[in-house]
Amino acid sequence: MSSAAKAKLWTKDFTLGTAVNFLLMVNYYGLMVVVADYALKTYHAPAATAGLAASIFIIGALAARLVSGRIMDKVGRKRLLVMGAVGEVVFSLLYLAGLGFAPLFAIRLLHGFAYGTCSTTIGTIVTALVPDARKGEGVGYYMLSVTLGAAIGPFLGMFLTQNAGFFVLFITTAVVAALCLLASAQLRVPEANQTSDERIEEAAEDIARDERTEGAGDFRVPRFDVKNYLEPSVLPISAVCALLFFCYSSLLAFLTPFAAENGLAEPASFFFVVYAIATFVTRPFTGKLFDRKGDRVVMVPAFIAFICGMALLATVHRAPAMLIAAALLGFGVGTVQASGLALAVRLAPDERLGLANSTFYILLDVGVGIGPLALGAVQPLWGYRGLFDAMAGVAIVALAAYLFVSRKRGTMRQKLKAQERE
Numbered sequence: 001m002s003s004a005a006k007a008k009l010w011t012k013d014f015t016l017g018t019a020v021n022f023l024l025m026v027n028y029y030g031l032m033v034v035v036a037d038y039a040l041k042t043y044h045a046p047a048a049t050a051g052l053a054a055s056i057f058i059i060g061a062l063a064a065r066l067v068s069g070r071i072m073d074k075v076g077r078k079r080l081l082v083m084g085a086v087g088e089v090v091f092s093l094l095y096l097a098g099l100g101f102a103p104l105f106a107i108r109l110l111h112g113f114a115y116g117t118c119s120t121t122i123g124t125i126v127t128a129l130v131p132d133a134r135k136g137e138g139v140g141y142y143m144l145s146v147t148l149g150a151a152i153g154p155f156l157g158m159f160l161t162q163n164a165g166f167f168v169l170f171i172t173t174a175v176v177a178a179l180c181l182l183a184s185a186q187l188r189v190p191e192a193n194q195t196s197d198e199r200i201e202e203a204a205e206d207i208a209r210d211e212r213t214e215g216a217g218d219f220r221v222p223r224f225d226v227k228n229y230l231e232p233s234v235l236p237i238s239a240v241c242a243l244l245f246f247c248y249s250s251l252l253a254f255l256t257p258f259a260a261e262n263g264l265a266e267p268a269s270f271f272f273v274v275y276a277i278a279t280f281v282t283r284p285f286t287g288k289l290f291d292r293k294g295d296r297v298v299m300v301p302a303f304i305a306f307i308c309g310m311a312l313l314a315t316v317h318r319a320p321a322m323l324i325a326a327a328l329l330g331f332g333v334g335t336v337q338a339s340g341l342a343l344a345v346r347l348a349p350d351e352r353l354g355l356a357n358s359t360f361y362i363l364l365d366v367g368v369g370i371g372p373l374a375l376g377a378v379q380p381l382w383g384y385r386g387l388f389d390a391m392a393g394v395a396i397v398a399l400a401a402y403l404f405v406s407r408k409r410g411t412m413r414q415k416l417k418a419q420e421r422e
Contacts, residue, residue: 238359253371309328
């Protein structure tokens with residue numbers, strides 16, 4: 001491991017790729033937290049419809065993840081990244097036009113597609129740049145760009161709209177998108193590593209797939225193959241992480257009204273700041289521990305921290321307890337997300353790295369996307385405290401599922417060790 005372990009991590013391209021993702025997150029979160037409010041105040045939309053204007057973005061992102069993972073290495077990783085970044089700029093500028101409420105839905109959907117394309121592609125590029133022996137550490141540092149973007153983006157969105165208005169926010173997010181495009185264009189991208197024999201084999205498989213059709217005569221329907229859109233080897237760990245993110249979505253959707261109801265609005269404004277700090281402080285050493293000791297050493301404590309944080313949040317009446325819960329949740333969510341992704345990209349074959357990234361994020365998006373809808377239906381019955389208690393229970397189920405998946409992954413662990421020896 002000596003030479004591999006000393007392989008350089010902070011190259012110019014790794015730094016640029018991490019910056020691209022940070023700018024992408026600032027644009028995404030900066031708009032996400034204000035779009036519903038924008039629809040309410042500008043177009044006098046009903047609350048439910050205004051919320052849909054925000055969440056339809058996720059539908060576009062999911063659609064992009066489904067297709068971009070498959071076509072990435074055929075189109076070219078950098079070309080697809082730049083195409084997505086161009087879309088980011090175009091759709092960010094369209095918010096300035098004030099085209100109306102119905103066009104806002106189309107803009108949000110297409111913007112989500114551009115975001116999903118960029119997010120999947122840059123994740124694949126950066127994880128390919130990280131040396132195998134430093135995957136946990138490298139992916140951990142890369143995921144800090146998500147944490148930082150998730151902290152700065154909402155702050156920027158709320159601060160600018162409250163003090164300067166929506167128009168200034170839209171100009172700012174368009175500038176952020178332009179910087180993302182500029183950084184993407186400067187990035188040197190490692191494409192999928194294929195030998196001539198592998199290309200011939202892939203072409204033969206494509207031909208065979210085209211020939212395997214159903215129907216009769218001239219009317220043939222290509223047979224659907226889930227492996228063209230999802231990477232099976234990473235589905236178990238991705239599903240476990242998605243379950244935890246289902247719990248996390250309760251924070252995104254209900255923390256603000258919970259805090260207002262309990263007189264905790266002021267500390268709630270610092271909640272995600274503390275959350276981000278906790279992630280920053282713990283991420284570097286958890287990544288290194290992942291590489292040296294394996295995933296269980298960091299994943300199990302992270303699940304336990306999340307469970308304790310949710311249970312504590314359900315009982316808080318004072319600011320210090322709320323901020324302690326934020327720190328526990330920041331460590332839990334940040335570590336599970338980074339370590340889960342690191343594990344996924346190490347398990348997947350190199351030629352399916354793009355699909356592995358897209359599969360992981362598709363399931364995370366599904367968890368975050370269906371959470372507010374499902375939990376919103378039961379919140380009136382349970383109340384906010386009961387809801388957070390229930391999420392602590394679901395997180396216990398997620399931990400049990402992880403231990404089950406990890407136990408069944410004995411052969412996968414052996415595969416990882418064999419890859420490290422090669």
